[in-house]
Structures are given as structure tokens and as C-alpha cells.
Amino acid sequence: MNFDDTPQEAEFRSLARAWIGANAPKEYEEDLRKSSLGRTVLKNGNILEVAKAWQRKKADAGWACLHWPKEYGGRGSSPIERVIWQQEEGPFGQLSRMFIIGHGMCGPTMMAFAREEHKRTYLPPLASGEKVWCQLFSEPAGGSDVAGLRTRAEKDGDDWVINGQKIWTSGAHYSDYGILLTRTDPTVPKHKGLTMFFLDMKSPGVEVRPIKQASGASDFNEVYFTNVRIPDHQRLGEVGDGWNVSLTTLMNERSAIGAAVSTGFPELFEYCSSLMLDDGPAIEDRAVRSKLANWAVKASGLKYTSMRAISALSKGERPGPENSIGKLVAGSMIQDVATYALDLQGASGVVSGEDAELAGRFQAMLLRAPGTRVEGGTDEIMRNIIAERVLGLPGDIRVDKDVPFNKIPTKGR
Amino acid sequence: MNFDFSDDQKQLRDQARKFLAEKCSPKAVRVVLDGKAPYDKELWKGLAEMGFLGVAIPEDFGGAGAGHLELCVIAEEMGRANAPVPFSSTVYLAAEALLIAGSDAQKKKWLPAISSGDAIGTLALFEGKGNPAPKNVKLTAANGVLNGVKKPVADGAIADFAVVAARTGSSGRDGDISLFLVDLKAAGVEVKSLTNLDPTRGQAEIIFKDAKAEPLGAGGDGWSILTQVLDRAAVLCAFEQVGGSDRALEMGRDYALDRIAFGRQIGSFQAVKHMLADMYVSATLARSNSYYGAWALSTNASELPEAAAAARISATQAFQHCAKNNIQVHGGMGFTWEFDCHMYYRRANAMALGLGSLSYWEDQLIDRMRKKNAA
Numbered sequence: 109m110n111f112d113d114t115p116q117e118a119e120f121r122s123l124a125r126a127w128i129g130a131n132a133p134k135e136y137e138e139d140l141r142k143s144s145l146g147r148t149v150l151k152n153g154n155i156l157e158v159a160k161a162w163q164r165k166k167a168d169a170g171w172a173c174l175h176w177p178k179e180y181g182g183r184g185s186s187p188i189e190r191v192i193w194q195q196e197e198g199p200f201g202q203l204s205r206m207f208i209i210g211h212g213m214c215g216p217t218m219m220a221f222a223r224e225e226h227k228r229t230y231l232p233p234l235a236s237g238e239k240v241w242c243q244l245f246s247e248p249a250g251g252s253d254v255a256g257l258r259t260r261a262e263k264d265g266d267d268w269v270i271n272g273q274k275i276w277t278s279g280a281h282y283s284d285y286g287i288l289l290t291r292t293d294p295t296v297p298k299h300k301g302l303t304m305f306f307l308d309m310k311s312p313g314v315e316v317r318p319i320k321q322a323s324g325a326s327d328f329n330e331v332y333f334t335n336v337r338i339p340d341h342q343r344l345g346e347v348g349d350g351w352n353v354s355l356t357t358l359m360n361e362r363s364a365i366g367a368a369v370s371t372g373f374p375e376l377f378e379y380c381s382s383l384m385l386d387d388g389p390a391i392e393d394r395a396v397r398s399k400l401a402n403w404a405v406k407a408s409g410l411k412y413t414s415m416r417a418i419s420a421l422s423k424g425e426r427p428g429p430e431n432s433i434g435k436l437v438a439g440s441m442i443q444d445v446a447t448y449a450l451d452l453q454g455a456s457g458v459v460s461g462e463d464a465e466l467a468g469r470f471q472a473m474l475l476r477a478p479g480t481r482v483e484g485g486t487d488e489i490m491r492n493i494i495a496e497r498v499l500g501l502p503g504d505i506r507v508d509k510d511v512p513f514n515k516i517p518t519k520g521r
Numbered sequence: 522m523n524f525d526f527s528d529d530q531k532q533l534r535d536q537a538r539k540f541l542a543e544k545c546s547p548k549a550v551r552v553v554l555d556g557k558a559p560y561d562k563e564l565w566k567g568l569a570e571m572g573f574l575g576v577a578i579p580e581d582f583g584g585a586g587a588g589h590l591e592l593c594v595i596a597e598e599m600g601r602a603n604a605p606v607p608f609s610s611t612v613y614l615a616a617e618a619l620l621i622a623g624s625d626a627q628k629k630k631w632l633p634a635i636s637s638g639d640a641i642g643t644l645a646l647f648e649g650k651g652n653p654a655p656k657n658v659k660l661t662a663a664n665g666v667l668n669g670v671k672k673p674v675a676d677g678a679i680a681d682f683a684v685v686a687a688r689t690g691s692s693g694r695d696g697d698i699s700l701f702l703v704d705l706k707a708a709g710v711e712v713k714s715l716t717n718l719d720p721t722r723g724q725a726e727i728i729f730k731d732a733k734a735e736p737l738g739a740g741g742d743g744w745s746i747l748t749q750v751l752d753r754a755a756v757l758c759a760f761e762q763v764g765g766s767d768r769a770l771e772m773g774r775d776y777a778l779d780r781i782a783f784g785r786q787i788g789s790f791q792a793v794k795h796m797l798a799d800m801y802v803s804a805t806l807a808r809s810n811s812y813y814g815a816w817a818l819s820t821n822a823s824e825l826p827e828a829a830a831a832a833r834i835s836a837t838q839a840f841q842h843c844a845k846n847n848i849q850v851h852g853g854m855g856f857t858w859e860f861d862c863h864m865y866y867r868r869a870n871a872m873a874l875g876l877g878s879l880s881y882w883e884d885q886l887i888d889r890m891r892k893k894n895a896a
Contacts, residue, residue, distance in 0.1 A: 109590055109816045111522050188522075381894070391891065394884070401883035404890065405835040409806030412813045415524040422522055433802050488791070494801055495794035499774050502789040 111415075113192075117422075120189050124196045127169060132200045133162055140199035144469055145370050145442055146323060146476025148202065156282060159203040163237025173211050173235040180219065180227055181235025188422040206279055210234050210241030214287045217357045218306065221344035230285065230306075242283035242309070244274040244331060245354065249518070251276075252489050254289075255298045255351060256508075256516075259333060261290035261305070268292075268305065268343070270313075270336040276483070280316045280329040283309050287357070288338075289350050294514040301513055302350030305338045312336070323475035369438040370480075372445035372473055373407040376400070379449060379466065390452060399448060406441055410434055429497040435480075436490040443477035446470045524812060526594060533587075534594045540571055541602040547861045553605035553721045554864060559679050559714075560723070565606045566638050574612060575636025578620070583633030589753075593760045593815040600761030600840075601768045603864050605721035607641045607676035609761065609875070613754040614675075615642025618684045618700065622738030622746045627702060631682065643680040645671035645703075645727055646747065652881035653751060655698050655744050660729065662687035662701055666709070667729040675875060677725025678714045680705055685729070686747060689740055698743035701734035709733065719871035721864065751876055752829035756814035759829075759836035762872055763811050766804040766836070769843035769865045773797055773850040780852075793850060800843045807832075807839035827893055830886035837873045837882070844869035 113121055136158060139150050150158060166172045167181060174190045176182020185193075194201055204211075215234055218227060233239040250257035259272025270290060280286070286309050293301035309316070313336035318326040345353040380400060383390040390396045414434065417427050449470035450457035456464075460471035481487050495501040508516045526534070544567050552558050568574050577592040578584025585591075592612070599608050616635050619628055619642075634640035649672055651657040660669025667687055674683065683703050690697035705712065709732030717724040738746050774797055777788030787793050814832030817825040844865040848855035855862040873879060 109524060109526060109812070109819065111524060111816070113522060117522070377890070381891070391887065394880075397887040398880060398883045401830075401834060401886045402838075404886060405810055405831045405838075406806060408813065408831050409810045409835055412524070412809035413805055415522070416809055416812065419522055419524040430805070433805055437802060437806070488795070491795040491798035492791070494798040495788075499770075499794075499797055499801060501774065501777060501794050501797065502786050504791065505785070505789060 114422075117188060117192060120185075121192050121196060124171070124193050127171065128196055128200070131165055131169070132197075133158060133203075136203075137199055140202050143202060144375050144473055145372065145480065146325070146472035146474075147467075147469055155203070156206065159206050160237045162200065162203045163207060167236035172237070173215065176211075176215060176219070176231070176235060180215075181232035188418065191418050191421065206240060206282070207237055209243050209278060210239075210283075213243050213357045214241040214285070214306070217287055217304070217344060217353065220356050221304070221353055222306070223341060226306075226342070234285075239284040240279060240282055242277050242280045242286040243357065244277055244280075244286045244288040245357075246276040247273060248275050252486055254354070255302065257289060257291060257302070259288075259290050260294075261292050261303055261338070263292075263340075264337075266340050267337045268303075268340060270305075270307075270333040270338060272333050274331040274333075275319070275328075277316075277329045277331050278327060280309065280331050281318055285309055286331075287344065289354050291513065292347055292350075295512050296348075297510055298508060298513045298516065299351045300348055302354070303347050304344040304350040304353040306342050306344060307336070307338050311338070322478060323472070325476070369410060369434045370442060371403070371407045371410065371438045372442040372449075373403045375469065375473075376403065376445050376449055379470075380452070383452060385452070396452070403441060403445060406437055410437055429493050432485070432490045432493045432498075435484065436487055436494075439477075439481040439487060442473060442480060446474035446477055450474060524816070526590065530590055530594050533591055534598060537571075537573065537595050537598040538601070540567070541598050541604065545602040545604050547603075547864070550603050550605050550721055550861075550864060556720060560607055560676070561605045564604065565641075568606065568608070569636065569638030572636075574608075574638055575632070577612075578616060578632050578636050582628050583636040585636075589757075589819045590815055592757060593811075593818070596757045596760035597764035600764030600868075603721060603765065603768075603868055607643070607679060607722070609722075609754070609758060610643035610676040610680065611635055611641050613757040614644035614750060615680075615682070615684055617753045618644065618737065618746065618750045621749055622700065622742070627735075627737065631702075634681075640682065641676060641680045643674055643676050643683050644750065645674045645677065645683045645685040647671065647673060652877040653747070655695050656693075658686050658688050658698050660685070660687050662689050662699060662734060665733060665735075666731040667701060667703065667734045668731060670726065670728050672726040673715055673717065673724040674727050676723055677705075677727050678712050678723050683727070684737055684750075685734065686743055687734070689743075695744035696741040698747070699740045700737040700743040700746055702737045703729070703732055703734045707733055717871065719867040721868065722871065748826075752825055753818055754876055755829040755833040755882070756811065756818045756825075758872060758876060759807070759811040759814055759832035762836035762840040762869070763804065763808050765865055765868055765872075766800075766807060766839040766843040769840070769847040769862075769869075770797065770800045770804055772862065772865075773800065773843075773847040776851050787850075796846050796850065800846050803839040803842045807836040810835040824893075827886065827889040830882050830889055833876065833882045834879060834886060837879055840865075840869040841873055 136150055170183055173182040174185035174193050178184045234241055245254050247257040261268045261270050288305045288307055290303055291301050292303040313334040315332040317330045319328045320326055380390040380396055417431055453465050460468045464471055496503050544564050553561055572585040573595050575584030576587045576595055577589050580586035619631055648659055683705055685701045685703050686698055687701055688697055689699040709730050711728040713726045715724045715726055777793050778786055780787045811832045814828045817828035848862045851862055854860050
């Protein structure tokens with residue numbers, strides 16, 4: 109049992125470290141270190157521009173999309189090298205957030221299902237950050253039950269005509285392309301009538317409307333499709349096989365391990381270390397210490413669970429559904445942490461924004477936190493995944509499994 | 522990086538699991554649970570023959586000379602099997618205290634006897650209510666004899682010797698405490714069994730009246746040695762707790778698959794699935810924290826105090842959580858003496874107190890994290 113790199117890994121790490129040391133945009137390092145859930149502020153820069161510039165620089169030097177093949181703009185690195193890169197990139201890794209969906213989900217789906225000429229055309233600019241991609245799966249009628257989606261694709265000559273609405277599309281407002289899951293046959297059971305495409309987000313008939321979230325910010329969008337035409341050669345996988353194609357996408361999302369999940373604990377520990385309460389330093393208060401200790405072991409438990417997964421990767425094993433615990437634990441934890449940080453501030457905890465304690469760091473965290481327990485699979489879906497795929501418990505009884513999609517009830521009452 | 526046990530260590534685990542499945546069935550555990558024997562002597566002998574008792578004891582002192590990672594592996598299996606033997610008192614506490622502070626003669630006297638299963642040892646620290654703290658040690662040592670009462674002492678009624686924490690000064694500092702080795706079969710020692718939450722591991726009160734004792738380690742070093750012993754034991758106990766958590770989770774999972782209610786496997790109801798998923802989460806976090814503790818223990822890293830406290834808290838919570846919800850999944854049958862669920866519930870709650878309570882270790886963890894940050 110050890111945390112040592114193999115000689116190969118050590119060599120890769122020193123190469124990566126040297127290049128990052130010489131090239132990273134250090135003028136933003138402090139701002140990036142101070143960012144936390146719900147609050148990333150670059151004082152002297154536009155985050156999209158800074159992120160694109162950093163991605164471009166990495167791509168030019170061969171450090172973009174490490175796990176992708178070289179011919180598509182990647183580096184052909186092993187999964188463990190990707191993890192080492194993330195460790196070395198540190199706070200600058202936050203600049204990759206706008207590319208996560210494209211690099212982690214859309215790219216791999218294209219690699220598995222697109223025509224060769226499309227891969228060569230579309231993947232390198234995706235890797236370099238020149239083009240940004242989004243994923244158009246969720247719908248008002250299909251959240252956790254994503255296969256319940258209703259956006260229609262109908263064949264018309266060599267094209268498909270798309271009508272419908274997507275929701276919760278991260279980054280659609282700055283995306284150039286997207287992968288789109290549609291219903292091509294409503295007369296068969298829901299999982300069997302789906303088909304996947306990719307499309308240009310500037311196509312006529314695509315309308316992106318930002319969603320104002322409960323937090324007040326807008327990271328997500330609704331996307332409306334009105335008679336949008338997609339040529340058949342942009343179809344990914346067979347007609348009717350969209351569900352299986354989407355599983356590839358979601359699998360890739362899960363294998364993106366090693367990226368630290370945000371628990372809020374380091375922020376809270378730092379805060380409590382200097383905070384004075386009415387009776388003395390917070391860190392010497394028994395109740396505070398007990399809370400901190402409980403969160404400390406969750407945070408360290410997640411950290412070392414991730415280390416175990418990385419070790420398995422290093423041995424060539426594929427990560428499994430057990431990695432669902434990171435999001436499940438961190439999501440509700442960061443919400444509780446933020447709530448407690450405000451509790452420690454007493455009545456003044458109600459003040460948010462720049463006038464608040466620590467410029468409103470924990471207030472912003474509190475307001476953003478509910479989303480973390482829903483996005484990318486709700487807590488309940490994560491528990492189902494663990495129960496069914498790790499523990500081997502029965503799947504939920506699905507009353508709509510064998511029913512033609514257009515016969516499934518659409519209203520609760 | 523290889524943050525995992527080696528293939529050899531995993532083989533040892535399989536070997537231990539197989540051995541315990543044969544020699545330590547729930548039926549065997551029940552002999553001790555029902556008070557028909559103070560501990561499982563046959564199993565103890567078998568563990569000695571397998572080399573498990575001395576797995577971390579150097580060959581020079583009659584052990585297998587493997588190491589602490591191997592001991593962690595065995596500990597997990599002992600917890601999984603709910604073994605009714607004085608393993609933790611003898612191996613994690615007494616043997617570790619001897620390894621840290623014993624003279625060559627003391628090691629030669631006791632460690633081979635521990636490895637061969639001929640000597641049972643324990644640590645006599647507590648004196649009634651309270652957590653590990655120098656001020657709670659009232660028993661005095663003077664002129665080579667001890668006077669005072671220790672309670673509770675794990676496995677005290679079956680132990681041959683004890684490492685005893687005694688007061689040798691009154692300055693109010695840690696240096697007031699010294700450790701002593703006492704032959705519990707000698708004159709001046711009176712032992713009374715206590716009923717306790719987990720009858721598969723006995724607890725006792727030991728009264729020392731001018732009992733002969735020899736110093737273990739230098740006078741005044743007692744507290745510092747004890748702190749090290751407790752940290753090591755915290756990691757090793759965490760592995761027992763992880764083993765117990767996994768077993769309780771498995772029992773719950775298996776029952777949820779077998780039991781039919783409302784025409785369905787109860788494991789198909791989300792309320793039950795999610796309860797089991799949460800148990801899995803606790804057990805996984807505990808396992809990962811414990812692995813870090815194992816790494817720190819085996820390399821004698823400066824991170825050990827923090828890692829041990831984190832492993833202790835996480836594993837204590839996980840075992841309590843899994844053991845109690847295992848009963849819940851079983852419903853009424855889980856609350857019968859006949860079903861094995863309560864054995865893990867008892868063990869989980871007894872282990873949560875053995876090295877000091879959860880709140881004590883929470884406090885320790887924060888102290889240690891602050892020290893690290895300050896350094």
C-alpha cells in the first residue's frame with residue numbers, strides 16, 4: 109500500500125508539472141483558489157475567454173483531452189495519466205468546467221458512433237476548446253426518467269425534422285454543437301423509439317432561453333426546436349437505438365473519476381479556524397468541533413475512495429457504479445455545510461452578496477446547493493444505482509416498460 | 522500509486538475468511554453469547570496455529586513477522602465473523618504496548634506467549650465513567666505495587682496479564698502517568714466479571730490491592746505510550762468495524778432479496794433499497810478512511826494521529842449504522858434472539874465505546890487537524 113508513482117507515472121507528472129508551471133494563467137490562480145460552489149469570480153477577466161485561451165494553449169502543446177486518441181486532438185494517455193494531470197492542474201482545472209460535457213460525454217459518444225469524416229472534422233476543435241458542445245437529453249417530461257422524452261424527430265427525405273423542447277441544458281447559450289436524443293417512434297415502448305443525433309446549435313429553428321435558477325444565476329437553458337432540420341448523416345447509431353447510444357454517453361460521465369467533488373468542508377474548516385463566537389473561538393467550541401469532525405471524515409472518506417478508484421484505474425481496471433457515492437455524499441453535505449456556516453454567523457448570516465461575511469461565499473453555496481442534489485442524477489437515482497448495480501437489489505417495477513410510448517399516461521390527475 | 526492491499530495480503534484475507542467461516546460460525550459465537558463459555562478457546566488455539574495472533578509480532582519474539590497491513594486484513598475478518606475471542610485486547614492493545622515500550626526481557630516473556638495463544642493480555646485504563654485522559658487515572662503506583670480499581674477492562678476476567686495505567690505524579694501533566702505490567706493471576710488482584718452490551722467479549726472490574734507491578738517504559742512516559750497504543754488500536758478496531766459493517770449490510774441485502782411482502786421482494790421497495798444504499802455508502806467511506814489509517818500505521822507516518830481518529834470515527838459510525846438498519850430491514854425477526862442481527866448490533870455499540878467514545882475521538886480529530894495545519 110503506497111501513494112508512490114511508478115517511474116513512468118513520475119516522469120509524466122514531472123513533465124506535466126513543468127509545463128503547467130511555465131504556462132498556466134497564474135494571474136487568475138488566487139481567484140480560482142477562492143472560488144467555491146456558486147461563486148467563481150475572476151476580478152480581471154471573463155471566465156469564458158480565460159477558459160478558452162487556456163484550453164487552446166493546452167491543445168497547441170498536446171495537453172488537451174489527454175484520454176482521447178491523438179488523431180482526434182487528444183494525447184492518447186492512460187486513465188491514470190489523466191488523473192495525474194488533474195492533480196497537477198489544480199485550481200486551473202476549474203477553467204475546464206465549460207468543456208466537461210463536450211470532452212467527457214459528447215466527444216466519446218461521437219468517437220463511438222459518428223462517421224470517420226465527422227470525427228476528424230468535429231473532434232479536434234472540440235478538444236482545443238475552439239468549439240463548445242452541449243448535451244440535449246433532459247426534458248420537462250423526462251428528467252430522472254429521461255427515456256420519457258417527447259422531442260420528435262421525423263424523417264423527411266434525407267433529413268430529420270425536429271420539434272420539441274429540451275431543458276437543463278448546461279452551457280447551451282455558448283455552445284456551438286450538441287448531441288440530441290429524440291423520439292423517432294412513439295408507437296413502441298419508450299426505450300425502443302429513441303434516436304440520437306448531433307447538430308449545429310446555430311441551425312435555423314433552434315432557440316436557447318436561459319433558465320433563471322432558484323439561486324438567481326443562469327447556468328442552464330431551455331432549448332426549443334421548431335422544424336429544425338438535421339441531415340441523416342449526423343445520426344449517431346441506428347434509428348431506434350438511441351437509448352443504448354445515450355448509455356455510452358452516461359457511462360463516460362461516470363468514468364470521469366479523479367476530479368475532486370466539492371464538499372464545502374475545506375472552506376468551512378478554514379472559516380471556523382479563525383471565527384470568533386460570542387463565547388470564544390469557534391474551533392474550540394464542542395458543538396462546532398463535533399460537526400466539523402463528522403464532515404471531516406466524510407470528506408476524507410470521499411478523498412480516499414477516489415484514491416482507491418484511481419489505484420484500480422492504474423491497474424487497468426474500469427471504474428464501476430460504486431463511484432456514484434461521490435456525488436451522493438458531497439451533494440447533501442455541501443448543502444448542510446453551507447447551512448451550518450450561516451448558523452454560525454447568527455442573524456447576520458441572512459446578508460448575502462459582497463457585503464456579507466467572506467463576500468457571501470457560504471450564502472452563494474447555500475443557494476446553489478439544491479441543484480447539486482438534482483443535476484446529473486438525483487440523490488434518489490444515485491441510491492437506486494447503488495442498490496441495483498452494486499448491491500444487486502431488484503430494479504424498480506416499471507409499469508410503462510412494455511407499453512407503447514403514446515399509450516403511457518401523461519398526467520398524474 | 523497502489524492504495525490497496527497487495528495480492529499476498531488479499532490471499533491472506535481469503536485464507537482468514539475461509540478459516541473463520543469454518544471455525545467461527547454464528548452457532549459457535551452463540552456458545553459464548555449464551556454464557557456457556559467465557560470465550561472460544563478452540564478458535565483461539567486455531568488462530569494461534571494459523572499464525573494470526575502473532576502476525577505483526579517480529580519473528581524474534583515468536584511471531585510471523587509480517588506487519589500491520591497483514592494485521593489489518595485479519596482484523597477485518599475477525600470483525601466480519603464477530604469472533605468471540607480476546608483478539609483486540611491481546612493483539613491491538615497489550616502486544617502493541619509491549620512492542621512500543623517493552624524491554625527486551627518483557628517482550629521475550631509475553632510476545633511469544635501471545636503468538637502461541639498461551640497468554641491473553643489486555644489494557645486496564647478506564648476507571649468508571651469518562652474518556653481517556655490523564656486526570657481520570659486515579660489508581661496509584663508506589664514502591665512497585667498498584668492500588669486502585671479499573672473498570673471496565675475488556676477481557677479482564679480471562680486475561681493473564683494487563684498493561685495498567687497508573688498515577689505516579691501529581692503535577693497535573695501527562696508525565697504523571699506511567700504504565701505497568703501486572704500478572705493478573707498473582708496476589709493482590711481481584712477480578713469480577715461485569716455484564717455488558719456484548720457478551721461475546723467480556724468486561725471486568727479489576728481491584729488492585731498492593732498488587733506487584735513492573736514498569737513498562739520509562740516512568741512518566743505512560744500517557745505518551747498510551748496515546749500511540751490507542752491510535753494503533755483505533756486503526757485496527759476500525760478494520761474490525763469495517764468487517765462487521767460489511768457483514769451486517771450483506772445480511773440486510775440477502776434478507777431483502779429473500780423476503781416477500783405485498784407480493785414483492787422487499788428489496789424492490791425504494792424505502793428499503795435506499796436504506797441499504799446508505800449503509801453501503803457509510804461502509805465504503807469507513808473502508809476508505811481505514812485504508813488511509815492502515816497506510817499511516819504500516820509506515821509509521823506522521824499522519825497517523827489524524828488518520829487513526831478519522832478511521833475510528835468513520836468506522837464506528839458505519840458499523841452502528843449498518844448494524845441498526847440491518848435489524849430494521851429484517852423487521853420483527855431482526856429483533857429476536859434467534860436471528861443473528863443483534864450480535865452485530867451489540868458488537869457495534871460496544872466497540873463504539875471501547876477506546877473512548879465517539880465524541881472523544883471527534884474532539885481528538887479536530888485537535889490533530891489543527892496541529893497539522895499549524896505545523
